[in-house]
Amino acid sequence: MTVVVLGGAGYIGSHTVDRLIEKGYDVAVIDNLITGHRAAVNPKARFYQGDIHDRAFLDEVFNKETNVEGVIHFAAFSIVPESMKDPLKYFDNNTGGMITLLKAMRDHNIKRIIFSSTAATYGEPKQIPIKETDPQIPTNPYGESKLCMEKIIHWSDLAYGIKFVALRYFNVAGAKADGSIGEDHHPETHLIPIILQVAAGERTGLKIFGTDYPTKDGTNVRDYVHVVDLADAHILALEYLKAGNDSNAFNLGSSTGFSNKEILEAARKATGKEIPAEDAPRRAGDPSTLIAASDKARKVLGWKPQYDDVEEIIKTAWNWKTSHPKGYNDRGEA
Numbered sequence: 137m138t139v140v141v142l143g144g145a146g147y148i149g150s151h152t153v154d155r156l157i158e159k160g161y162d163v164a165v166i167d168n169l170i171t172g173h174r175a176a177v178n179p180k181a182r183f184y185q186g187d188i189h190d191r192a193f194l195d196e197v198f199n200k201e202t203n204v205e206g207v208i209h210f211a212a213f214s215i216v217p218e219s220m221k222d223p224l225k226y227f228d229n230n231t232g233g234m235i236t237l238l239k240a241m242r243d244h245n246i247k248r249i250i251f252s253s254t255a256a257t258y259g260e261p262k263q264i265p266i267k268e269t270d271p272q273i274p275t276n277p278y279g280e281s282k283l284c285m286e287k288i289i290h291w292s293d294l295a296y297g298i299k300f301v302a303l304r305y306f307n308v309a310g311a312k313a314d315g316s317i318g319e320d321h322h323p324e325t326h327l328i329p330i331i332l333q334v335a336a337g338e339r340t341g342l343k344i345f346g347t348d349y350p351t352k353d354g355t356n357v358r359d360y361v362h363v364v365d366l367a368d369a370h371i372l373a374l375e376y377l378k379a380g381n382d383s384n385a386f387n388l389g390s391s392t393g394f395s396n397k398e399i400l401e402a403a404r405k406a407t408g409k410e411i412p413a414e415d416a417p418r419r420a421g422d423p424s425t426l427i428a429a430s431d432k433a434r435k436v437l438g439w440k441p442q443y444d445d446v447e448e449i450i451k452t453a454w455n456w457k458t459s460h461p462k463g464y465n466d467r468g469e470a
């Protein structure tokens with residue numbers, strides 16, 4: 137039996153492919169490499185380069201991969217400010233792409249999908265920690281495109297019996313412990329890799345946006361989960377559906393919040409670098425605190441994250457960064 141991973145050349149996808157292979161699964165990857173990296177894909181996975189909008193391409197892959205037990209779907213765009221400027225790009229790739237994928241799954245009789253949803257589907261939280269049953273009122277097109285995906289898959293389950301698990305990630309960070317794969321986004325918009333770019337001397341300093349939030353030290357508080365722990369949750373979710381369980385949605389976070397200043401301090405310790413930083417005004421649209429209630433994933437899926445120390449998470453990202461100063465170096469940059 138084969139697991140097809142869409143977006144398997146991306147940051148989270150490549151770590152999930154790697155974990156699947158370590159655990160003995162047969163894996164095929166579909167990716168158009170728009171933000172992903174061919175070198176990130178474990179060589180034991182079969183690789184198909186193409187777009188999830190391309191129905192003929194998907195048919196070709198699913199005609200070859202005839203024994204698919206489920207798909208894990210990461211292929212999407214995920215930069216919030218870009219989605220505010222160009223919402224149709226997000227609805228087209230994320231929501232539209234999933235419609236083509238679901239049609240192909242329906243027609244090739246593939247009945248299980250695990251997919252990346254996001255904390256951004258909740259919008260401004262009404263309570264902390266955020267529970268799966270809390271209202272989902274996105275405040276940007278990226279979150280809305282993902283919420284639409286959750287709704288479309290729900291109706292596809294009722295009509296075609298395609299079972300799903302929606303995994304709503306909070307902040308994802310870190311890299312495989314041996315530093316062989318890691319995070320390489322262009323542009324980079326996530327706090328930890330940006331801090332590490334400062335530590336590596338690629339940026340002059342870090343800007344901390346907003347120091348007057350109602351949090352422990354006035355800076356935004358976020359919930360960080362290690363990418364390998366996140367990868368494992370996808371595999372548990374697939375096994376959960378294979379065991380005959382119903383479709384479901386789970387938050388994936390650590391249930392612990394770290395402020396931006398705490399992350400900066402942890403990064404200074406993890407890297408041994410000074411990492412200059414300055415306070416800057418708030419950015420529009422940043423919620424003060426985002427922390428997941430993730431006890432449901434622990435209880436129902438049996439998820440046991442291995443990384444509970446943010447400094448350890450940062451050390452794995454630093455290990456990747458120092459061993460790959462130019463990332464995968466496949467974007468033609470000097």
Ligand SMILES: NC(=O)c1ccc[n+]([C@@H]2O[C@H](COP(=O)([O-])OP(=O)(O)OC[C@H]3O[C@@H](n4cnc5c(N)ncnc54)[C@H](O)[C@@H]3O)[C@@H](O)[C@H]2O)c1
Nearest residue numbers: 143145146147148168169170171172187188211212214252
């Ligand atoms: N990184 C995070 O902190 C985070 C948080 C919440 C949710 N997510 C979600 O997780 C998923 C993966 O995130 P990531 O950080 O690994 O992103 P990424 O950009 O590294 O990976 C996405 C992958 O999908 C591929 N892709 C995109 N559109 C495609 C298409 N139309 N056809 C084929 N391939 C396509 C890209 O080439 C890339 O390899 C995304 O769906 C994102 O919305 C990420």
